[in-house]
Amino acid sequence: MALLEVRDVVVRFGGVTAVAGVSFDVEERQICGLIGPNGAGKTTLFNVISGIYKPTEGEVRFAGQMATGLPRHRMAPLGLGRTFQNLALFRSMTVRENILAGAHAEGRAGFLANALRLPAARREEQAAAEHARSLLALLDLEAVAEVPVAALPFGTQKRVEMARALISKPKLLLLDEPAGGLNHGEVDGLAQRLREVKRNFNLSILLVEHHMNLVMRVSDKVVALDFGKKIADGSPAEVRADPEVIRAYLGAEATAHAA
Numbered sequence: 675m676a677l678l679e680v681r682d683v684v685v686r687f688g689g690v691t692a693v694a695g696v697s698f699d700v701e702e703r704q705i706c707g708l709i710g711p712n713g714a715g716k717t718t719l720f721n722v723i724s725g726i727y728k729p730t731e732g733e734v735r736f737a738g739q740m741a742t743g744l745p746r747h748r749m750a751p752l753g754l755g756r757t758f759q760n761l762a763l764f765r766s767m768t769v770r771e772n773i774l775a776g777a778h779a780e781g782r783a784g785f786l787a788n789a790l791r792l793p794a795a796r797r798e799e800q801a802a803a804e805h806a807r808s809l810l811a812l813l814d815l816e817a818v819a820e821v822p823v824a825a826l827p828f829g830t831q832k833r834v835e836m837a838r839a840l841i842s843k844p845k846l847l848l849l850d851e852p853a854g855g856l857n858h859g860e861v862d863g864l865a866q867r868l869r870e871v872k873r874n875f876n877l878s879i880l881l882v883e884h885h886m887n888l889v890m891r892v893s894d895k896v897v898a899l900d901f902g903k904k905i906a907d908g909s910p911a912e913v914r915a916d917p918e919v920i921r922a923y924l925g926a927e928a929t930a931h932a933a
């Protein structure tokens with residue numbers, strides 16, 4: 675059984691069919707890249723998988739459980755972590771505080787135990803602090819741990835967001851354009867970091883990304899969409915050579931040049 679199963683997902687917005695019956699799987703410990711020209715339906719599908727949109731038809735299963743239509747606060751305990759295209763960090767809080775804020779989804783001790791500072795809550799707090807320390811090291815954030823996020827460059831803030839998503843120990847990490855706004859060197863660093871994160875945490879990653887080079891370098895498999903339909907699904911080499919994919923991208927380029 676695959677970790678994530680997307681089955682016949684359709685999303686309509688009024689008269690617009692943004693996703694027109696897409697199915698694919700993400701296996702355990704797999705990095706899957708979701709690509710496609712502008713308007714292909716990537717963000718819409720990503721929002722269905724992360725629970726922001728309910729599909730018009732079809733379903734998403736996560737670790738064998740139906741995830742479609744679950745309220746968002748029930749997604750993190752299932753093992754789904756995500757980052758956002760436009761960072762969603764607490765800007766006046768420090769890097770460490772932001773990362774720890776992500777640990778709450780994982781907490782089991784409950785509100786009362788936390789309020790009374792019972793031993794179970796204290797143990798959880800210590801474990802989260804320890805985990806935060808290892809994430810600061812892994813994502814090269816130790817030097818800025820006590821700096822408010824607002825004072826940091828965009829590329830560093832993106833690493834903070836990834837650390838915050840990782841502290842809840844997701845089985846599947848959903849990344850929305852992780853390379854967006856990064857410079858060349860930062861994209862190289864990101865490629866290496868994604869592989870390290872997969873190895874260290876034994877998790878799967880689904881990334882929506884415009885940066886083709888990054889997708890082809892880090893993905894174990896790539897799913898390509900065009901006009902809401904899946905046009906290819908395979909290894910990076912297979913998808914890169916797929917005539918439909920080439921046509922979709924060349925067509926998109928020709929349209930952009932004509933505009």
Ligand SMILES: Nc1ncnc2c1ncn2[C@@H]1O[C@H](COP(=O)(O)OP(=O)(O)OP(=O)(O)O)[C@@H](O)[C@H]1O
Pocket residue numbers: 687690691692693710711712713714715716717718719
């Ligand atoms: N909330 C909405 N209401 C109406 N139409 C929408 C909505 N969201 C997306 N669409 C339409 O659905 C289609 C797919 O959009 P989507 O944003 O999912 O594509 P995308 O592949 O993520 O594009 P991009 O690469 O430009 O972000 C587009 O035609 C878009 O205009």
